[in-house]
Structures are given as structure tokens and as C-alpha cells.
Amino acid sequence: MPTYKFEGMDTNGTEVKDTVDAANEEEAQQKVKAMGYFVTKLTALGAKGGKKGKKKAAKSRKSFTIGGVSQKMLMIFTRQLSTLQDAGLPVLRSLRILEKQMKPSVLKNGLIDVVEDVESGMTLSEAFARQPKCFDRLYVNMVKAGEAGGALEVILKRLAEFKEKSESLKKKIIGAIVYPAVVIMVAVGILIFIMVFIIPKFKKIFDEFNLQLPWMTKVLIQASDWMAKYWYWIPIFPIAFWLLLKLIRLSKTGSYVLDWLTLLIPIVGGLVKKTIIARTMRTLGTLVSSGVPILEALSIVRDTASNAVFEKMFQRVLESIREGDSIAEPMKKSRLMEPMVCNMVEVGEETGDLDTMLYKVADFYDEEVDNTVKSLISLLEPIMIVFLGGAIGFIVIALFLPLIKLLEGLSK
Numbered sequence: 143m144p145t146y147k148f149e150g151m152d153t154n155g156t157e158v159k160d161t162v163d164a165a166n167e168e169e170a171q172q173k174v175k176a177m178g179y180f181v182t183k184l185t186a187l188g189a190k191g192g193k194k195g196k197k198k199a200a201k202s203r204k205s206f207t208i209g210g211v212s213q214k215m216l217m218i219f220t221r222q223l224s225t226l227q228d229a230g231l232p233v234l235r236s237l238r239i240l241e242k243q244m245k246p247s248v249l250k251n252g253l254i255d256v257v258e259d260v261e262s263g264m265t266l267s268e269a270f271a272r273q274p275k276c277f278d279r280l281y282v283n284m285v286k287a288g289e290a291g292g293a294l295e296v297i298l299k300r301l302a303e304f305k306e307k308s309e310s311l312k313k314k315i316i317g318a319i320v321y322p323a324v325v326i327m328v329a330v331g332i333l334i335f336i337m338v339f340i341i342p343k344f345k346k347i348f349d350e351f352n353l354q355l356p357w358m359t360k361v362l363i364q365a366s367d368w369m370a371k372y373w374y375w376i377p378i379f380p381i382a383f384w385l386l387l388k389l390i391r392l393s394k395t396g397s398y399v400l401d402w403l404t405l406l407i408p409i410v411g412g413l414v415k416k417t418i419i420a421r422t423m424r425t426l427g428t429l430v431s432s433g434v435p436i437l438e439a440l441s442i443v444r445d446t447a448s449n450a451v452f453e454k455m456f457q458r459v460l461e462s463i464r465e466g467d468s469i470a471e472p473m474k475k476s477r478l479m480e481p482m483v484c485n486m487v488e489v490g491e492e493t494g495d496l497d498t499m500l501y502k503v504a505d506f507y508d509e510e511v512d513n514t515v516k517s518l519i520s521l522l523e524p525i526m527i528v529f530l531g532g533a534i535g536f537i538v539i540a541l542f543l544p545l546i547k548l549l550e551g552l553s554k
Contacts, residue, residue, distance in 0.1 A: 185263035427500030
């Protein structure tokens with residue numbers, strides 16, 4: 143019977159190292175748990191000889207994939223792993239079950255390597271850290287905190303809830319943008335068709351009768367001629383603009399200026415700001431409640447803010463904590479956070495209930511984002527109607543003014 147070397151902790155948190163005989167790793171973990179220890183590391187003694195064979199088998203199970211891991215897929219995986227851990231299954235067995243039932247993807251390939259690393263004696267957080275394409279710093283640090291505190295299933299449950307909330311917020315914003323975006327694209331397509339194919343036919347009629355055209359018709363025909371000749375510039379303009387923004391973002395100063403200007407855009411800037419506050423506060427609350435050190439938690443939040451202005455603010459908060467000051471004070475000075483947010487953070491620090499306050503802030507801003515998106519859609523609908531009505535009205539008037547003159551001339 144194989145012998146397994148394990149490292150673990152007893153109920154008092156004291157580190158324990160020993161060996162146990164078992165038929166397989168799952169049985170070894172069960173035996174260690176029966177002894178009253180929480181397993182942090184498990185290694186099969188004399189298992190080095192089979193490593194090459196295991197690596198070959200792992201490689202053969204991998205498939206060719208392109209791209210990264212979708213947040214939805216990671217959210218589902220986290221929820222399933224949380225459920226399996228809550229049911230009392232060993233970590234390695236849970237990973238094997240999830241890896242086998244997963245479709246070919248970057249995450250599946252990553253899990254194959256994770257299973258191999260855990261089998262060789264690594265902790266789950268160490269194995270996850272070796273797959274940065276699949277698991278970010280936030281994920282790895284929360285799992286690490288769960289292993290250290292002996293509450294991995296609780297941490298995975300929190301992580302799953304966090305991923306679900308983040309995905310729900312993302313879906314609300316994307317779902318709200320889809321409708322106006324489709325309407326605008328269809329409307330622009332129809333206008334381009336009219337300008338390129340319909341207007342030239344009217345121009346031929348006007349030229350045949352040598353009509354004196356009003357200024358509206360001249361402007362419309364000039365625009366139509368330009369589109370017919372230089373139609374390829376229509377897709378080039380947005381692509382060039384997007385590339386220019388990417389180029390500006392290559393420098394820290396350019397990125398900061400663009401993010402600062404984004405926050406100043408009426409309505410849209412407010413929506414971006416509320417979305418960032420909701421996401422960062424929930425991230426910080428999740429990390430703090432999971433036992434991740436505050437400095438590491440703030441560092442992760444800073445790196446996942448996705449806005450240079452907010453990143454600078456969180457850097458100041460980080461420096462403030464290092465100097466022994468509070469979190470709320472640099473937030474107040476930045477003027478990015480509303481007084482309500484700063485006050486709730488301050489109360490959380492004073493009462494030692496920071497994570498609860500951060501969750502409340504995140505829930506409040508999730509609702510604010512939802513309401514702002516609904517208001518934005520209700521505002522966009524009349525704007526689109528007025529714009530399309532104005533554009534179509536201009537085209538109709540510009541085309542029919544010369545036709546009316548023509549009809550009047552023929553009737554005489």
C-alpha cells in the first residue's frame with residue numbers, strides 16, 4: 143500500500159507533518175481528516191517515477207484552444223467547485239470531476255495542469271497561481287486565504303457569489319446597450335443605402351430636366367456623391383478612431399487623460415463611475431471578508447479597477463494604510479467617491495465591520511447602475527426617433543422640392 147506524506151493543521155492551528163498509508167490520495171485525505179487534521183499538502187512518497195507518464199497522459203487530454211477564459215465559464219466552474227467542496231468531496235476528486243465534464247477550452251487545459259500539480263503535492267492556490275490565463279490574483283489570493291483559514295468551501299462560495307454578481311451587472315449593461323446599438327446600426331445602414339443607391343437616380347432626373355436645385359438638394363447630392371466615391375472611408379473612420387485611442391493608451395499619461403475625460407462625459411461618465419465603484423467595493427469587501435490582508439486586497443482592487451483615475455486613488459489609499467492612516471480619508475480627498483461611500487467606509491473601519499459596509503455600498507451602486515441604464519435607454523429612444531425623423535425628413539424635403547417645381551412647370 144502506498145505511503146503519503148502530509149502537512150496539515152490541527153484544531154488549534156498548529157502545523158502537523160506525518161505520513162499515512164492509503165490505497166489512493168482520496169483515501170489518504172479521508173484518513174488524515176479522521177485523525178482531526180486539515181490537509182494543506184499531500185505527497186505520495188516514491189511517486190516521482192510516474193511523473194513522465196502522467197505528463198504525457200495530461201498532454202494527450204489537452205485540446206488546441208485560442209483566446210482566454212470567459213467570466214461566465216469561470217463563474218460556473220467556481221459555483222460547481224464550491225458545491226462539491228460543501229458536499230465534503232476531496233479537492234483533487236472535485237477537480238477531476240469538473241475537468242472530465244468540461245468541454246474543450248482554455249479552462250479545461252488549465253484544470254488538467256492544476257490536477258497534475260495538486261497530485262504532485264502543491265496546494266490548490268499554488269496550482270491556480272500557475273495558470274494566470276484562467277485564474278487572476280483575486281481568485282488565487284482568496285483560495286489561499288481559504289486554505290490558510292481551513293474554510294475553503296466557504297471562500298469558494300463567496301467567490302462564486304462575487305462572480306455571479308459581477309456577471310449579473312455586466313449582463314445588465316450589455317443587455318441595455320444591445321437594443322439602441324442595433325437600432326442605430328440598422329438606421330445608419332438604411333441611410334447609407336438611400337444616399338448611395340437612391341439619390342443618384344433622382345440626380346439623373348434633375349439633370350435631364352436642367353432644374354435649378356435648392357440648397358438642401360445640392361447639399362444632399364454632394365453628400366451622396368461623396369459616399370458613392372469614398373464609401374470605404376465610412377468603416378475606416380471608426381477603426382482609425384479606435385486605433386488612435388489604443389495608441390494614446392500606450393502611455394500612462396494618455397491613459398489617465400482618456401479615463402479622466404470619460405468620467406466627465408454627461409450621463410455616460412456617471413454610469414462608468416458607478417459601475418467602477420460597485421465592482422471595486424464588492425471586490426474589496428469579498429477579499430476583506432475572506433481574510434486576505436488589507437494591503438494585498440487594496441493592491442488587487444487597484445489592479446482590477448480598469449480606470450487610471452481610480453487606480454491612482456486606490457494607490458493613495460494603499461499608501462495611507464502603509465503609513466497607519468485610514469481608508470476613508472484619501473477617498474474623501476480624491477473627490478471620486480460620494481460622501482455617502484466615504485462615510486460608510488469610515489463607519490466600517492471604526493466598528494470593525496468594513497466588509498459588510500463595502501457590500502452595502504456595492505449593492506446600492508448595483509441598483510444605481512440598473513436605474514441609470516434604464517433612464518439612459520428611455521432617454522435614447524426619443525433622441526433616436528428625433529434624429530432619424532430629422533434625417534429622413536431632410537432627405538424627403540430635399541428630393542421633393544425640385545419635383546414640385548418640375549410638376550408645376552409641366553402643368554403650365
